[in-house]
Amino acid sequence: TRTFIFFFFTHSLKYFYTASSGLKTFPEFVTVGMVDDQPISYYDSVIRKETPKQDWMAETEGPEYWESNTQVSIGIEQTFKASIDIIKQRFNQTGGVHIVQQMYGCDWDDETEEVTGFDQFGYDGEDFLTWNMETNTFFTPKPQAVITTEKWNNDRAFLERDKNYFNQICPEWVKKYLNYGRSSLMRTDLPSVSFLQKSPYSPISCFATGFYPNRAEMFWRKDGAEIHDGVEKGEILPNNDGTFQMSVDLKLPSSEDWTKYECVFQLSGVNGDIDTRLDKTNIRTNEGKSLLLLMDFKHYEVWQQKNLFNQKKNQQT
Structure with a gap:
């Protein structure tokens, strides 16, 4: 709970x-x-x-x-x-x-x-x-x-x-x-968290979507300690329903004991973390990763369009 x-x-x-x-x-x-x-x-x-x-x-x-x-x-x-x-x-x-x-x-x-x-x-x-x-x-x-x-x-x-x-x-x-x-503005929505991997040699992406507000953190832990080597964090991007998504990738050798790793999601306004243990059987591959990239590209376009608007009141140059 x-x-x-x-x-x-x-x-x-x-x-x-x-x-x-x-x-x-x-x-x-x-x-x-x-x-x-x-x-x-x-x-x-x-x-x-x-x-x-x-x-x-x-x-x-x-x-x-x-x-x-x-x-x-x-x-x-x-x-x-x-x-x-x-x-x-x-x-x-x-x-x-x-x-x-x-x-x-x-x-x-x-x-x-x-x-x-x-x-x-x-x-x-x-x-x-x-x-x-x-x-x-x-x-x-x-x-x-x-x-x-x-x-x-x-x-x-x-x-x-x-x-x-x-x-x-x-x-x-x-x-x-x-x-x-x-x-609406003061609510908290928890995300769904999943693992995606394009190929057996690609980084593993921990993907969280559907959360609100956009004040969130996500990182990888090994044996309970946060790790930084081999980790690449993506920016928080908007979904088209007013919620947000983010991902954090981990380069992990196949020889590693994957059960030692977990993805941690933290959301402002919520007491406690969402910890998801890495499990090879729960990793979506190929089509799932392609879907993520397609979604990221689409939402990146939305984000870029918003940032395109970088601009004043009624004052003339």
């Missing part, structure tokens, strides 16, 4: 904006709002309407909220479309595919009340502008962004509005959304 206990967490609210040019199969502008890495809102330049991505968001916020956010997103869309043209000029670019991205938001610790704000811009996959919370200033590694950096850093009223948003307004919205979606 596994006991569930209460843990303190750092919760997050993030907004991702993406403007693109030269991509015919992708909307020119997309926004995604996320709480604890769960999408809560979506807008793009094709549908031109802000929509809820969680039932609890649709149930708690009325039509006025969504109409208001739609108008805000339409305004930001125009700003970003103008911005991408300006940046292309600064790089002396005309045609081709180009992407402006922004991610902004905050992390809030529900025990210490500590708030960490962030605001980052990217262009064509590289850092373009970043806000420093401690100094309340922007900095850039790109000469093409110096004009914008100086403009924003000389606008004290703008910087103070940003500082107030990240320190006061953003964490209040985090708390509000957590209250709205408590049954």
